[in-house]
Amino acid sequence: MSSITVLLVDDHLVVRSGLRALLGTQPDLHVIAEAASGEEAMDRVQEHSPHVVVMDLAMGAGMDGIEAIRRIRERNGGQAILVFTTYDSDADIVRAVDAGAMGYLLKDAAPEEIFSAIRGAVQGKSVMSPPVASRLFQQLRNPEEILTPREAELLSLLTEGLSNRELGRRLFISEATVKTHLAHIYAKLGVETRAAAIATAIRREGMR
Amino acid sequence: MSSITVLLVDDHLVVRSGLRALLGTQPDLHVIAEAASGEEAMDRVQEHSPHVVVMDLAMGAGMDGIEAIRRIRERNGGQAILVFTTYDSDADIVRAVDAGAMGYLLKDAAPEEIFSAIRGAVQGKSVMSPPVASRLFQQLRNPEEILTPREAELLSLLTEGLSNRELGRRLFISEATVKTHLAHIYAKLGVETRAAAIATAIRREGMR
DNA sequence: AGCCGTATCAGCCAAAAGGCTGAGAGACGC
């Protein structure tokens, strides 16, 4: 038991090369294929059945990383999937984990961290970068902050800058209902105004 | 004239390795040093005087890419600096260009594009990825969209979710003045509501 | 000196947003 096959999925060539170079320094890790998109990732998994899939979430076009994780786990249960991405967005972490990801690493993780995450993943161990872990715990600790599907939908449209009237039209509900949803969203996000809600929503979904 | 020395600056190890591997395929390009931060970049430039500096804008801690570009150009005029980053934010493009960047590439650029950008940079040619170029042109075509310093300051606080009253207190101006500034900002951004202003502001400064 | 851009402030009015209470209809779990 000393050879682990790895599939790299990232839409950036430089990241794939870098990761390949990095993993190449470890005798037990073998990159047997690369993919630049979710679709391609699924094909490569079928062909090579790698032990571990290391995948970026942000894929330029087509299927995104989350969707790719879900589908790969549906068809081929065997692979352990590690998310390897730049930003730690609250929503992405949760979605990746329940799509079936075994771990969640940030791209500035130390090489050793990456190696041990891959080795751990094969044995069914979950690994995540410290900042990711703390965010995830925070999510789990505050379940009352989880938005319902409808609320999330509204919040998403809210970040486009729509008014209550427009939101109502877009979702085929009355303005009164929009206001009700908004009130709930504000309460869950801990803000009082739509401006603050938009700010926190975009920032949570986004960067840093 | 067939040897170009390159300094790589990126806070992600994998990106540096990947870029190094990629440039290694070209006989005339030689990566002579790497740096993981703006501060380190300045030191490496002093030591090695590379022909070209390839730099990511987003640097985790300390000096950001823009600042690093400015300082390197101040002390050592000789180097051509290429920005090599993930996202094309309007503001970053403009700031990078007037900080003295010779080109602006996105990380999903084709290898050939990267090579020719580096070779071109040595000869004083500017290169930028097509999506970047189109954004830059749009900025230049619409100079009336440029915010005054005070307006930018307000917009920045706006994205924190503050109310007019709070904005006034924070900036030591009356609420009336806040409203005047906001009206100007909306006009320049082409929006009608503060919600839309926040949304466009954060997105312009940010991602995608 | 005159003009323009920037920043400051005021008042007025209409529209939008937010707080509150209450309430009905499905869906799901136990």
Next chain:
DNA sequence: GCGTCTCTCAGCCTTTTGGCTGATACGGCT
């Protein structure tokens, strides 16, 4: 079957925001 969650809607009232018009003051450019 009963409670809970979610989504839907309504009315009422206050606060906030946005549109408009006009005004003063300072600095720089010509």
